[in-house]
Amino acid sequence: MLIEPLRAKPAQIVLVGINHTTAPVAVRERLAIAPAAVPAALARLQMTIGNGFVLSTCNRVEVYAIAGHAESGATVLSRFLAENSGMSVESILPHIYTHAHDGAVRHLFRVAAGLDSMVLGEDQILSQVKTALDEARSLDTIGPILHRLGSAALAVSKRVRTRTGIGRSPVSVVSVATRAACRELGDLRGKEALIVGAGRVAELTIRHLLRAGVARITIVNRSSQRAHELAARYGAVVRPWTELREAIASADLVAACTSSPTVVVHPDHMGTGRDATRVLLCLDLGVPRNLHPRISGLPGISVYDMDRLQAMAAENRAQRESALQGADEIVTEGVETFMEWWRARQVAPAIAQLRAHAEEIRDSEVERALARMTGVSPRNEVIIRGMASRIIGKLLHLPVTTLKSDPEGANLAQVVQQLFGLEEAGGQCPSGRMTGQEPITIEPAGTTYQT
Template structure:
C-alpha cells in the first residue's frame, strides 16, 4: 500500500477553484465515508481550508486516479480541470509535505500558526469516521510531534513576515487591549483578508469591512462576526473606528483629509491608527498631518517585514532540518510496522499448518492407528508443509541467479554452523 497526499493550494489554483473544491464542515464526514469505500482506499483524512484542500490516503497503485475522479464528482468538477492544478506526493514525500504544511512552511504566510489547529481538526474528524488506521495514525502523531518541536525550538511563528502581520503588529504598539478596539478595513482582497484574520485572532471583536460591492465585504466579514458596508458608508464608520487599514485598487484616494478631520471631531479626538497598504495610496498623505492620527504607509512597514522575514527564514531552515529528522523517524517506525505485519502473517500461516497437521494426527489416533507411526507422519507432513514454499522460492532464485535472495534466506533460515559449512 502507498501513502498518498493529493490536493490543491493557493500556489496551484485560483481562489475560484479553491472555493469549489473546499469541503464545508457539514460535508466532511459524508465525504470521508465516500472516500473510504473507494476501491483500494484503506485509510483517509481530509484537510480543507481557505487556501488548500488536501486528501491523505493509504491506497493501492491505482488509487490516485480514482481519488482524483471522486474529488471531481463530489464537487461537480471535470477531472481534467482538477488535474491541471492538483499535486501529489507519495510515501516519504507525502509525509514530508504534511509536516511542512503543519509547521507553516507551505503556507501563504511563512510559519503561520493557524494551519496546525486546522490539521488537528481534520485528524479528529478522520478518527470519528474511522478514517484513521495504523499508517495515518502514526503519520499524524509524528507530524504533531515535529510541529511542537519546531514551534518550541525555532520560534518560526513569532515574527510577522507579511504586510498584514506587520500592520497588526504596529497597531498592537498603540492599543494595549484589542478587545476594546474597533477596526475598519477598506477593500476585500487577499491582504485585507489576512489583516481581518489577524485582527480577529488578536482579539478585535468589532470589525467592519468596506468594499465597492457589499456582497464581497460580507463574504470576508461574515465568518469573523463582522459587519459589511459599501464605500459610501465609510464617513459614518470612521467615527467609530480606532484602527483603519486600507488596501484597494482604486486609482484615487478614498480617505481625504477633510473626511478624516470631520470624523475626529465627532470622536472627540480619540487617536486613530491608520495603515495605507495600497499603491496608489488610498489615504491622502495630508491625513498624517492631523493630530491624533498615526498614519503609516506600506513603505513604513518594509523594514519590519524584512527584519522579521530574515529571522523567520533562519527558523524555517532549522524547521526543514527538524522535519527531515521527523520523516526519518516515521520511516523507521513504518519499517518496524511492516516487519511486524510480515511476522504476524508468517506466524499465522505456520500456526494454520500446525493446526491442520495436528487435527489430522488426532483423527488418526482416534481411529486406533499406531501412535509412533502417527507422530512420524505428523513430523514429516509438518516439515514438508512449512518448507514447501521456501524451497520452491529458493530453487527459482538459484535458477535466476538472485544471490541477494539466497543470502537473505541463509541469514534467516540457517544457524551459524550451517552457514559456515556452505
C-alpha cells in the same frame, strides 16, 4: 475502532492537493471543502478509496488516503477532488501535486510545522491539521496508519516550533493582512473597522486590529448570537446583517472572514458616491472569497485577497529563511522514525511467521535427534538445544534485518511467505504485530507521544 487486521497487501500513503503556490484563489475557492461539508466528503472518500482525511484551509485543499498503488491512488484522489467540487479532472490537473509514501509523510510534517505555509512558520495551520485529524477520527475514516501519521506530524511540529526560530513571534495570514492595512491606511489609530463573520479568523483579526490601535470595531454576522458573544469579549458593536451596507459606509476598513461557500459581500453593498480621497480598504480572508470579484474594480476601494497577500508574505519568508534548515532537519528525523515504524509494521507478519516456521523445524529435528541418541545428559541436551537455536538465529538474522530496512520490505515479505509456504492465520495480528496504537518515539532522547 482504529485497530484493524494488518493485511499482507502492501499499502501506500497517497496525497493529492493544491495550495497557494499551485493554484490561484479562483481555483482554490472552488475546491475548498467547507467545515459543514467535511463529514459528507469523508463518507464519499471512504466509499471511493477507503481510509483517509481531508485538510481544507484558505490556502490549501489536500486529501490523504491509503491506497494499494501510488499512481492509481493519486488518480482516484484527483477524481474525488474534481467530483466533490463539480469541476472536471482536466481543469484541476495543472494545479494539483501528488506525493506518495515517504514523500507524503514529509509533506504533511512540513505542512503541520508551518514550513509549507504562505506565511512561513504561521501558527494557525497546526490547529487546522489537528481539526482535520479529529474530524476523521470522530467519523471513523482515518484508520491506524493515518492515525499514527497524524500524531507523528503533530509531534514533529511541536519540536520544530520549540527548537527553531520558526516559532518565534508567531505570524499568520491575519498578521500579514493587518500589516497591509497599516501600509495602505497609515496609522490605524482612530480608524473604524467592520468585521464580517464571527468565527476563529474573525476573532484573530479583531485581536490584531485592536493591537494596531483601531478605535472602533463593528461586527456583522448572519448568526446574531455568535456576533454578540464575540463583541462582548472585545468591546465591539454588533449590527444586524440587514444593515451590512450601512456598516460598510461608516467603516475605514472591512475584513471579511466567513466560512461561507459563496460570496457574502456584493458590489451593491458598497454604496455609491464614495469620497475619492477616502480609500476603503477591504481584506478578503475567506476561501472561497467573501467579496464579489467586481468590488476590486470599484473606485475608492482597495481589495486585498489571499493572492495579493501572498506577495507580502514572501517578505516574512525571507526573514525566517535562516531557521528553515534546522526545521527541515527535524522533519527529516521525524520522517525516518515514521518510516522505520511503517516498514516494521508491514513486514511484522512475515517475520513472525518465518520465526515460527524455523522454530517448529528446529524443535522437531532436535527431538528426533535426541530420540536416536542414548545417555544424553541434561547438560548436553541444553547444549544441543542452544546450538540449534543459535543456528536458527544466525540464519534468520540477515533476512529479518533486510525485511525491516529495505524500502521494498513489504514486497520482499510476500516473496518470503511464498517461498516458505507461510500463511496468515485468519488475518489476525500475531504476537508482536503493530496496530498503529503504539507510542510514537520522535525525540532522540526517547521522549514518547502517546497516540
